Amino acid sequence: MSLNYVTRVQDDLGAIAPEAWDGLLARQDAPSPFMQHAYLSAMQTSQSAAPETGWTLQVISLWRGTPQGDVLAAACPLYIKTHSRGEYVFDHAWADAYQRHGLDYYPKALVAPPFTPVPGSRLLAESDDARQALLAALLDICQTNNIPSLHILFGSPQDLQACEQAGLLQRDQVQFHWQNQGWRDFDDFLSSLTQEKRKKIRQERRKVQEAGVTFRAVRGPDMTEGDWALLLRCYQQTYWE
Structure with missing residues (x-):
């Protein structure tokens, strides 16, 4: 062949x-x-x-x-x-x-x-x-x-x-993907979980908020040189660790 x-x-x-x-x-x-x-x-x-x-x-x-x-x-x-x-x-x-x-x-x-x-x-x-x-x-x-x-x-x-x-060995893998099942907002998503899971998620989100962490969504063309520099540092730090 x-x-x-x-x-x-x-x-x-x-x-x-x-x-x-x-x-x-x-x-x-x-x-x-x-x-x-x-x-x-x-x-x-x-x-x-x-x-x-x-x-x-x-x-x-x-x-x-x-x-x-x-x-x-x-x-x-x-x-x-x-x-x-x-x-x-x-x-x-x-x-x-x-x-x-x-x-x-x-x-x-x-x-x-x-x-x-x-x-x-x-x-x-x-x-x-x-x-x-x-x-x-x-x-x-x-x-x-x-x-x-x-x-x-x-x-x-x-x-x-x-x-x-060709006779090659195959290995299985497991990945977890979150998909929106039609939830209106985050609270609607939480309502689909058990009380224990809702409690843990709210605790984790509260700790993030108390730590002063905020999120800003930016599309690629709108990113500044400083944004790209921060992104690069985060990737480098992740690989080093």
């Missing part, structure tokens, strides 16, 4: 035209904006996800030859990582188990947009066959370079199906 494609491994997303990458993304079942060419390029050019921070990008792409020229058939960003930070999937117990048995857990291979635990398509492909060929190329790269493990995070149903067909 993979013989029908030419596989390219490049260290710069700029080697692939944005319209080709985003056009392929648009054809997926879950085209997350965080897999767009511009977003992934910003992660690289800003040095947020760079070798200096433990993220070495390898752009894996499969090309199909046509009389009009090569066509992008499948692609994904592959990061070779020396740590597990910025993934929001906590596999530190795995790393510890490897170390206890004298094995190397890092470097590991990761397919996911950096710092973004948002589900969406990861293995971009024009067909199921191309997706399987892309996954086979990823596994071959890991084996050739002695990379112990490949991780595809927050993938789409198509991605999970491809991984299952």
